Amino acid sequence: VGFETTTPGIAATILAAHNQGLDNFAVFSTHKVMPPPLIALLDDPELQIDGLLCPGHVSAIIGAGAYQPLVDKYDLACVVGGFESSDILQALILLARQIATGRPKVENAYTRVVSWQGNPRATKMVEEIFEPTDMEWRGLGMIPASGLAIRDKYARFDVKKRLDIILEPATEPKGCHCGEILKGKEQPPACPLYGKRCTPENPIGPCMVSSEGTCAAFYKYGD
Structure with missing residues (x-):
């Protein structure tokens, strides 16, 4: 489980197991990716989002450039921020400035960790092992192409395929908002x-x- 931050480690482990010919290792993948749920939120007419404070650790993998399509399509302010209080404040100031001036763009306020292109080696490894799949999100429902499934080439490391597991549709607890x-x-x-x-x-x-x-x-x- 996890987003783009943790997925490369699992991809590297599966690749190592494949190269070593191991059969006593398998993964139940519920990995998710960040851009599709952002698009789902931006497409909700009730939200009217003005800007996004983008996650630093995810961006270290996918790069700040991953948010450029959101700016292009939604005319939206985007700032990649870190996790220290000063990082968050700096990112919020930049975000507010973009919104106030009406000049949306992708800004990187976490340059000590995040680059524009991200980590190509990590993303290439993830693309080798995984492929996009529709995924259920608690509270948000099914979001197309928001998850990662293990490719058929590495099916012997996929718990769901090895054990022929069929997942039942998720249900939200009654009364939960x-x-x-x-x-x-x-x-x-x-x-x-x-x-x-x-x-x-x-x-x-x-x-x-x-x-x-x-x-x-x-x-x-x-x-």
């Missing part, structure tokens, strides 16, 4: 489960499961 919260349409207290049935000790939805989730953060720092 994570989809609306993830999209920024609601704040966590608007969910009827928040702070009652759904807490960090007993998480119901994805926004509370992760310590970095919106609901978990709101539960810890909100009010």
Whole structure:
């Protein structure tokens, strides 16, 4: 599981197992990629997003240039930011400046880690092992080409193919508003489960499961 940041490590491991002729290793891939869900959010007419603070670690792999098509299509401000407080503040200032001046572009505020082209060696390895596939996102539904499946050439390392596993469609917990919260349409207290049935000790939805989730953060720092 993971985004472009962790996928190259799995790709390298599968490639090493293939080259060594190993058969006692397999992967259940639920890897996801970042641009398709961004497009899904930007296509939602209710959101009216003005700009994106783009993830630094993902961008270290795919490069800041990966967001240029979003700028071209949606006339959208994009800034790649780091994770220190000063990184985030700098990225937000650049983002606000783009929006205020009406000059959207891709800016890289995390140059010590991220380049325009990313890591070609890593992306080439990922493309060798994986191919795009439709993927279900909790709270967001099915997003085309937003996941990565192991190519047939390396099928013996794919748990789903080796064991003939058929995944059942995911269902959202009754009453869970994570989809609306993830999209920024609601704040966590608007969910009827928040702070009652759904807490960090007993998480119901994805926004509370992760310590970095919106609901978990709101539960810890909100009010």
